[in-house]
Amino acid sequence: MKKAKLAGLAAGISFMALGSAQAVEIEYWQYVFDTRVQAMDQLIANFEAANPDITVKHVTFPYADYQTRVVAAKVAGQGPDVVQLFYGWLDNFVAGQLIQPLDPAVFPHEEIESEFFPIVSAMKRGEDYYGLPTAVRSLALFYNKALFEEAGLDPDNPPQTLDELLAAAEATVKRDGAGNITSVGIAMGMAAQDHHWWREGLIRQFGGQPYSDDGRTVTYNDEAGIAATTWQADLYRTHIVTQIAFMDEPQAAFRAGMAAMSIDGTFRLGAFDSIESFEWGVTELPANDEGMRSNYASYFANAIGAGASGEELAAAEKFLAYVSSPEAMEIWLAVVGELPARQEVALTEENLADPIYGPFLKGLEYAHTTQFVDEAAQRQVAIDMEARMSIQGQEPAAALAEAAAQEQAILDAFYSR
Amino acid sequence: MSSVTGTGPAVEARLWDRFTIRQKRVMWAWAFLAVPIVFYVGIRFYPTFQAFWLSFTNWDLLRPAQFIGIANYQRMFADPQFWQVFRNTFAYLIIGAPVSLVISFVVAYYLDRVRFMHGFIRALYFLPFLTTAAAMAWVWRWFYQPVPIGMINGLLANFGLPSQPFLRSTEQALPAIMVTAIWAGLGFQIIIFIAGLRAIPSTFYEAARIDGLGDWAILRKITLPLLKPTTVFLVVFSSIGFLRIFDQVYNMTTNDPGGPLNSTKPLVLMIYQTAFSSYQMGYAAAQTVVLFTILLVVSLMQLWVLREQK
Numbered sequence: 001m002k003k004a005k006l007a008g009l010a011a012g013i014s015f016m017a018l019g020s021a022q023a024v025e026i027e028y029w030q031y032v033f034d035t036r037v038q039a040m041d042q043l044i045a046n047f048e049a050a051n052p053d054i055t056v057k058h059v060t061f062p063y064a065d066y067q068t069r070v071v072a073a074k075v076a077g078q079g080p081d082v083v084q085l086f087y088g089w090l091d092n093f094v095a096g097q098l099i100q101p102l103d104p105a106v107f108p109h110e111e112i113e114s115e116f117f118p119i120v121s122a123m124k125r126g127e128d129y130y131g132l133p134t135a136v137r138s139l140a141l142f143y144n145k146a147l148f149e150e151a152g153l154d155p156d157n158p159p160q161t162l163d164e165l166l167a168a169a170e171a172t173v174k175r176d177g178a179g180n181i182t183s184v185g186i187a188m189g190m191a192a193q194d195h196h197w198w199r200e201g202l203i204r205q206f207g208g209q210p211y212s213d214d215g216r217t218v219t220y221n222d223e224a225g226i227a228a229t230t231w232q233a234d235l236y237r238t239h240i241v242t243q244i245a246f247m248d249e250p251q252a253a254f255r256a257g258m259a260a261m262s263i264d265g266t267f268r269l270g271a272f273d274s275i276e277s278f279e280w281g282v283t284e285l286p287a288n289d290e291g292m293r294s295n296y297a298s299y300f301a302n303a304i305g306a307g308a309s310g311e312e313l314a315a316a317e318k319f320l321a322y323v324s325s326p327e328a329m330e331i332w333l334a335v336v337g338e339l340p341a342r343q344e345v346a347l348t349e350e351n352l353a354d355p356i357y358g359p360f361l362k363g364l365e366y367a368h369t370t371q372f373v374d375e376a377a378q379r380q381v382a383i384d385m386e387a388r389m390s391i392q393g394q395e396p397a398a399a400l401a402e403a404a405a406q407e408q409a410i411l412d413a414f415y416s417r
Numbered sequence: 418m419s420s421v422t423g424t425g426p427a428v429e430a431r432l433w434d435r436f437t438i439r440q441k442r443v444m445w446a447w448a449f450l451a452v453p454i455v456f457y458v459g460i461r462f463y464p465t466f467q468a469f470w471l472s473f474t475n476w477d478l479l480r481p482a483q484f485i486g487i488a489n490y491q492r493m494f495a496d497p498q499f500w501q502v503f504r505n506t507f508a509y510l511i512i513g514a515p516v517s518l519v520i521s522f523v524v525a526y527y528l529d530r531v532r533f534m535h536g537f538i539r540a541l542y543f544l545p546f547l548t549t550a551a552a553m554a555w556v557w558r559w560f561y562q563p564v565p566i567g568m569i570n571g572l573l574a575n576f577g578l579p580s581q582p583f584l585r586s587t588e589q590a591l592p593a594i595m596v597t598a599i600w601a602g603l604g605f606q607i608i609i610f611i612a613g614l615r616a617i618p619s620t621f622y623e624a625a626r627i628d629g630l631g632d633w634a635i636l637r638k639i640t641l642p643l644l645k646p647t648t649v650f651l652v653v654f655s656s657i658g659f660l661r662i663f664d665q666v667y668n669m670t671t672n673d674p675g676g677p678l679n680s681t682k683p684l685v686l687m688i689y690q691t692a693f694s695s696y697q698m699g700y701a702a703a704q705t706v707v708l709f710t711i712l713l714v715v716s717l718m719q720l721w722v723l724r725e726q727k
Contacts, residue, residue: 068693071478092696096479180580182565191672245585247566248558249672258565376694380673387677391587417475 023053024311026319029080030058030300031066035270039335040323046331047322054315056082067092074098074306081308081316082323084300085131087122088372091414094125099303101128106317115342119297122369131303132324135338137266138297138363139193139201141165141285146278147172147183147260158283162205162231165261165286169241172260185241187250187259194232194250195382196296197263197285200368202228205288215371216415221404230396233389244390254280265298266360269337284359297367299341333357339364373414381407465709471702478696489703498679499687499704506660506684508591509598510715513659517599517606518651524603525610526640539611543604550601554668557597558584561669584669587680594681598665602658606651613647614640649723653716660712661685684708 028044030036037060044056059080061069067089073079074096085093093099112120112129123131145155151171159165169185176182188194199210199220208224211217220228236242246253251268253259257278263285272280287293302323308316322328329340333351339360340346346364351357372378385403388394436444472489476482493499528538545553561583564570570580583593617640625635641648663685667674674690675682684704692701 067696068478071696075478092479096477098479176564178574178580180564180574189672243563245672247562374695376690383673383676384678387587387673391582391585391677417477417480 024315025055025057026081026308026312026315027057027059027305028082028084028319029070030060030084031063032060033063035336039332042331042335043323043328046327047319050322051315051318054318056319070098071096077307079305079307081305081312082302082319083305084302086300086375087133087298087369088375090123090125090130090301091371091373093303094130097306099130100306100308101130102132102304102320103317104129106321107132115344117297117341117343117346117364117367119299119364119367119369120341122371123301123303131301132320133299133301133341134323134328135332135336136297136299136341136364137338138295138360138367139196139263139265139285140282140359140363141261142254142264142268142272142280142282143168143261144254144257144259144278144280146257151260155279155281158281159261159286160283161291162286162288166235166239166241169235169261170239173241181240181243181246183258184243184246184253184260186235186261186263187246187253188235188242188263189244189250190379190382190386191245192250193263193265194386195379196298196370198228198232198382199370200296201285201294202232204294204368205292206231210370216411218404218408218411221401225400225404226397229385229400233386233396233399236390244386266338269356282356282359284362293363293366295363295367297364297369374410377410378407381410468702468705468709471699472706474699474702476698476702478698482699485699489700492700493703493707501679502675502682502684502687505591505680505682506662506711509595509659509662509683510656512592513595513599513662514652514655517602517655518648520599521603521606521651522610525607525614526636528607529611529614539608542607545601546604548601550664551668553601554597554665558669561593585677587678590670590677590681594665594669597669598659598662601665602655606655609647609651610644613644616647617643645723649720652723653719656715656719657712660708660715663689684711 028040030040037058040058044058048055070079070083070085070093079098083099085099107129109129112132116132117136119136120129120133123129123133141158143158148155148158148168151168153168153171159168165186171185172183173181173185174183190198203210203220203225206224206228208220208222208228210220210225212219219225236244247256247258250259250262251264251271254262254264255272255275257275285293285295302320304313304316304320324341326340326342326345329342329345332338333340333345339357346361352361370378381403384406385399388399388402389396433441471482473484473486474482475485475488524542528535528542531538559566560568562570563580563582563585564574567580567583569583573580582589584590621639621643622635625639630638662683666681666683666686667689670676670681675686685708688701688704688708691697691704
């Protein structure tokens with residue numbers, strides 16, 4: 001015990017000596033997710049090899065605590081130099097002065113706008129960019145090839161339109177003698193990814209727009225919104241090809257082979273990779289009658305902490321430039337499976353032809369990002385809307401109107417501060 | 418210190434010698450007591466008072482707190498969700514506490530008379546109390562699933578009964594969660610009751626039997642009155658437990674915490690969400706003050722009521 005302490009002390013002292021001799025150490029913060037941590041360790045090793053005068057300390061926290069830790073560190077004056085954040089947290093991070101705008105001399109705006117996917121604009125406030133993503137994620141339709149075959153559908157020809165999706169769900173759903181669903185046609189739940197599909201996918205495909213351009217007004221409570229909401233809800237209301245919370249979560253049902261289809265994101269690839277009992281495929285989110293598709297994309301970006309200045313700021317900028325470089329993105333794709341945020345790295349022929357990455361990448365071309373002010377609360381609005389329709393039998397139009405009022409109240413409360 | 422004044426220790430020693438033994442003892446006692454007192458003041462009482470102050474601000478962790486008067490309280494009392502949560506919290510208390518106490522007393526009363534495998538049966542009852550609430554809640558979550566996964570619905574189907582939505586229903590979800598909370602706390606209450614029963618001198622029972630009292634009369638006249646201290650403790654303890662219920666609810670409804678439609682959400686979960694998912698610390702502090710007040714009033718009321726019956 002004593003020995004260990006001494007050894008630790010010695011290590012600490014030598015570490016400090018190392019730091020003072022070799023100029024600068026910066027801290028990088030992200031949340032714990034196995035493959036993300038591995039990928040970042042690899043990037044840090046590469047970066048340190050190329051920049052021997054900089055050391056990067058990799059600090060991670062459990063996801064549930066992550067934001068609280070960042071805030072607490074800021075209060076204590078111990079913030080990170082480079083920090084990872086979800087794009088939807090940006091307003092809070094900027095308002096709380098946790099991060100600083102990127103210097104346009106180091107990260108020229110024209111370069112960002114021409115090289116990254118357009119969704120990077122969600123990191124811009126006023127004239128400033130506040131962060132850059134390494135990887136982005138989008139949605140696609142996962143389908144179980146075994147269940148497709150069993151139902152007499154072509155496993156290499158998954159549904160491409162909303163009508164075909166409904167037909168496939170009707171063909172694959174299984175019921176017992178009492179009429180209880182034993183395997184769903186499509187696994188659904190607003191608590192999972194369906195609220196994104198609804199907001200940025202279906203509402204736009206039915207001719208609507210979820211929010212005003214400045215993101216401050218809810219605009220989905222119109223004819224188009226009602227049509228989109230009704231179409232989605234009818235999957236469990238009238239067609240009964242699914243059941244909300246079947247097996248608790250859509251991904252659980254799909255993994256267990258009890259869902260023929262499920263809409264999910266790139267981040268699920270890791271979990272589904274280990275499925276051995278059946279083969280599965282991925283296809284783009286279905287198009288509407290006119291062939292229009294729409295997707296939702298999101299990302300974690302890296303930003304520079306408000307506390308970084310002088311040498312540390314320069315080192316942090318170098319590090320941020322490296323983790324947003326094409327090389328870093330390729331490593332991230334290989335290790336984590338998330339799509340590169342730069343178009344030239346992502347849209348290679350090899351990636352586009354990939355049966356798994358291809359559909360997600362195509363989705364990025366027509367994807368939107370929602371400007372959340374309180375993601376959990378806004379998702380809850382969608383969950384409650386679904387519960388009122390699925391449990392209490394409320395009509396979609398009324399459910400949607402109530403949801404719109406609730407969500408507007410959340411937006412108003414945020415922007416009035 | 419000593420380098421400043423060479424006579425320091427000598428002066429101190431003389432000062433110390435001037436106290437009587439009694440005074441010295443008191444001083445020593447306080448010196449030792451000071452440690453836990455400072456600790457408690459620092460980590461318990463100071464934050465409690467801080468919470469009262471916070472409840473009058475709009476602190477969101479990020480921006481400096483501004484004093485906004487009673488706006489948080491006005492908002493809370495005008496919020497239908499708060500009143501729903503308030504009703505839920507009292508539903509957990511008013512149904513959960515008495516039911517769990519009655520069941521645990523009945524079990525303890527009869528278990529006390531069982532000799533055959535007594536220890537084993539007692540261990541079975543105590544086991545759930547040792548299990549992590551999160552693990553237990555997840556198992557129950559699967560029990561409550563619809564067919565083909567859910568065991569309970571599977572049983573219902575075997576008897577030809579219609580399947581029940583349980584956690585997917587605004588009416589059944591709260592009782593469904595309460596059952597698990599009662600079951601989880603039962604073991605502890607049974608053990609305490611048995612200990613209380615054992616503490617009653619058997620001479621009282623022998624005397625009563627000689628006087629020809631029946632079982633029912635013995636229970637009413639001897640067992641229950643002498644068990645009072647145990648009962649008071651358990652009533653207060655389990656009431657506070659039900660008022661602060663959180664882990665059962667949170668873990669059984671993780672996808673829609675406190676749902677569906679807030680039908681299972683207790684006050685503590687609302688505070689948690691307001692504070693750590695919406696970061697409205699001021700508003701959360703106001704809710705905490707309400708919870709604190711409820712706990713205080715309910716505990717004092719119970720102590721007072723149970724003391725009056727003496």
